Amino acid sequence: MKQLISAFAVSLTLAAPALAQTYAITNGRIVTNTDSGIVENGTVLVRDGDIVAVGAGVEVPGEATVIDAEGGWITPGVFAPYSQLGLIEVGLEDSTNDQAAGESPFSVALDVTDGFNPNGTHIPSQRIEGLTRAAIFPSTGHNIFGGQGGLASTSGEADSVFESGSFVFADLSQSGADEAGGSRPAAWAFLAAALADARGYPGRFAGDHEGDALNRYDAAALLPVARGRVPLVMSINRAADIRRAIRFQEDNAPVRLILVGAAEAWMVADELAASGIPVIIDPLQDLPFNFDAIGASLQNAAHLDAAGVTVAYATLSQDGYFNPRLLPQNAGNAVANGVPWDAAFRAITLTPAEIYGVGDRYGALAPGYAGDVVVWDGDPLEVMSAPTAVLIDGEPTAMESRQTRLRDRYINITDDTPFAYRD
Structure with a gap:
C-alpha cells in the first residue's frame, strides 16, 4: 500500500537520515531541463538516491512513498x-x-x-x-x-x-x-x-x-x-x-x-x-x-x-x-x-x-541523475513562490532552519506582564 505524504508534511518525515528508498513525486508541472521540456501533471520516481523515471505516465510502485506536489512545480535543485x-x-x-x-x-x-x-x-x-x-x-x-x-x-x-x-x-x-x-x-x-x-x-x-x-x-x-x-x-x-x-x-x-x-x-x-x-x-x-x-x-x-x-x-x-x-x-x-x-x-x-x-549528474530531471528534486507552490522564478519539499540525493530534507524555529517560537507569544518586566 502506498504511503501518501503531502508536500508540506515532508519536512516531518525524518529526524535522522533514513535508509535509501523509493519516492514518487506526483501531480506536478515538471521542468526537466532536457529535450523533454516541461511535462504537465507528471511524476518523478527516485530510487536509492537516483532518478529512475520521469514523465506523465510513470507507474508508481506499491512500495513508493508518494509526495503529492498538489499541482505545483517539480524542478531540479x-x-x-x-x-x-x-x-x-x-x-x-x-x-x-x-x-x-x-x-x-x-x-x-x-x-x-x-x-x-x-x-x-x-x-x-x-x-x-x-x-x-x-x-x-x-x-x-x-x-x-x-x-x-x-x-x-x-x-x-x-x-x-x-x-x-x-x-x-x-x-x-x-x-x-x-x-x-x-x-x-x-x-x-x-x-x-x-x-x-x-x-x-x-x-x-x-x-x-x-x-x-x-x-x-x-x-x-x-x-x-x-x-x-x-x-x-x-x-x-x-x-x-x-x-x-x-x-x-x-x-x-x-x-x-x-x-x-x-x-x-x-x-x-x-x-x-x-x-x-x-x-x-x-x-x-x-x-x-x-x-x-x-x-x-x-x-x-x-x-x-x-x-x-x-x-x-x-x-x-x-x-x-x-x-x-x-x-x-x-x-x-x-x-x-x-x-x-x-x-x-x-x-x-x-x-x-x-x-x-x-x-551529467546534477541540474536535470532524467534517469541517471541524482535525486535532487524541489517541489514549489508556484513558478520558482516568481518572488512569492516557495519550495514545499526538497530532496537531496533522493532523501527528503527537513524544511526548517534557525530562522523558522525562531519564528515558530515567538510568533504567538502573549506577555501580559507590565512592559518594564518583559524579557
Missing part, C-alpha cells in the same frame, strides 16, 4: 555557481571566517573545502529555498590567487563536499591588480610567471630553489590548471580585461577559463561566444560599483544569451555566505529584462553543473 557557504558564520568575526588566509605563505595550495562546515547555520536557510548544490569559493589573500574551490551539497551531512580541487580561483580585476603590485600589467605578469612555475614543476624546484612567483607547494597545486585538467576561475569585469582573458586562453592552451563577475561582458558577447569561455554573472548588477563596471547593465544576461555565451547566474551583489538562496529571484529579474524563462532557469540549475563538469 538550484545550483549556486559561486558561494562561500559553510566558510563564514559571522562576517566580521575572524574566528568564524575561513574564506581567505592573507597571512599564509601559501595561496594556490589552499583548498577551501578543508574549512567547509556542513553544520553551518546558514546552510539550512539555503536548502529550504531550493538550493541543493553550490560551488564553494575562496577569497584572495596576499596575491592574485585565492586557492582551490570545491562543490558541495546543502544536505548538512558529513559527506556534503562531493568534489574538492574543482577549480583554482584568481582575481584579475582591479583588486587583483592591487594585490599584484598596483596595476593590471603586474597582475598578468604574475599570472604568467605562476604558470611558468607550474609547468616547470618539479624540476624548477630542485634543491632549495623556488619559483619566480610561487613556492613549490603552490606550483604543484597550479599544475592541473596548466595541463587543462581543472579550470581557472578568473574574477574580471571590464570589457578590455575580458578581451585580455580571451587572448590569455588562446595563448596558453590547454588552460581553460571560467569568468566570474563579467559586468561588462555584454560589450564583448560575440567574442566570448567564439572563445567558448563560460561566464558567471549577477543579473542584478546594473550600477557602476567600481571603475571596472562602468558599463554594468541589466541587459547583460539577455545580450550574452542571445550571442550564445554559456551563462550561469550568481548572487554577487549579495553576501555569498548566506544569500545564494536569492538565485531564483535573480533569474526572475533576468527574465524581466529579456532572457527566456527556460534559459534563465537553466542558468541556476543545469548550466552551473555543466560549467564544473558535473552536468
Whole structure:
C-alpha cells in the first residue's frame, strides 16, 4: 500500500537520515531541463538516491512513498555557481571566517573545502529555498590567487563536499591588480610567471630553489590548471580585461577559463561566444560599483544569451555566505529584462553543473541523475513562490532552519506582564 505524504508534511518525515528508498513525486508541472521540456501533471520516481523515471505516465510502485506536489512545480535543485557557504558564520568575526588566509605563505595550495562546515547555520536557510548544490569559493589573500574551490551539497551531512580541487580561483580585476603590485600589467605578469612555475614543476624546484612567483607547494597545486585538467576561475569585469582573458586562453592552451563577475561582458558577447569561455554573472548588477563596471547593465544576461555565451547566474551583489538562496529571484529579474524563462532557469540549475563538469549528474530531471528534486507552490522564478519539499540525493530534507524555529517560537507569544518586566 502506498504511503501518501503531502508536500508540506515532508519536512516531518525524518529526524535522522533514513535508509535509501523509493519516492514518487506526483501531480506536478515538471521542468526537466532536457529535450523533454516541461511535462504537465507528471511524476518523478527516485530510487536509492537516483532518478529512475520521469514523465506523465510513470507507474508508481506499491512500495513508493508518494509526495503529492498538489499541482505545483517539480524542478531540479538550484545550483549556486559561486558561494562561500559553510566558510563564514559571522562576517566580521575572524574566528568564524575561513574564506581567505592573507597571512599564509601559501595561496594556490589552499583548498577551501578543508574549512567547509556542513553544520553551518546558514546552510539550512539555503536548502529550504531550493538550493541543493553550490560551488564553494575562496577569497584572495596576499596575491592574485585565492586557492582551490570545491562543490558541495546543502544536505548538512558529513559527506556534503562531493568534489574538492574543482577549480583554482584568481582575481584579475582591479583588486587583483592591487594585490599584484598596483596595476593590471603586474597582475598578468604574475599570472604568467605562476604558470611558468607550474609547468616547470618539479624540476624548477630542485634543491632549495623556488619559483619566480610561487613556492613549490603552490606550483604543484597550479599544475592541473596548466595541463587543462581543472579550470581557472578568473574574477574580471571590464570589457578590455575580458578581451585580455580571451587572448590569455588562446595563448596558453590547454588552460581553460571560467569568468566570474563579467559586468561588462555584454560589450564583448560575440567574442566570448567564439572563445567558448563560460561566464558567471549577477543579473542584478546594473550600477557602476567600481571603475571596472562602468558599463554594468541589466541587459547583460539577455545580450550574452542571445550571442550564445554559456551563462550561469550568481548572487554577487549579495553576501555569498548566506544569500545564494536569492538565485531564483535573480533569474526572475533576468527574465524581466529579456532572457527566456527556460534559459534563465537553466542558468541556476543545469548550466552551473555543466560549467564544473558535473552536468551529467546534477541540474536535470532524467534517469541517471541524482535525486535532487524541489517541489514549489508556484513558478520558482516568481518572488512569492516557495519550495514545499526538497530532496537531496533522493532523501527528503527537513524544511526548517534557525530562522523558522525562531519564528515558530515567538510568533504567538502573549506577555501580559507590565512592559518594564518583559524579557
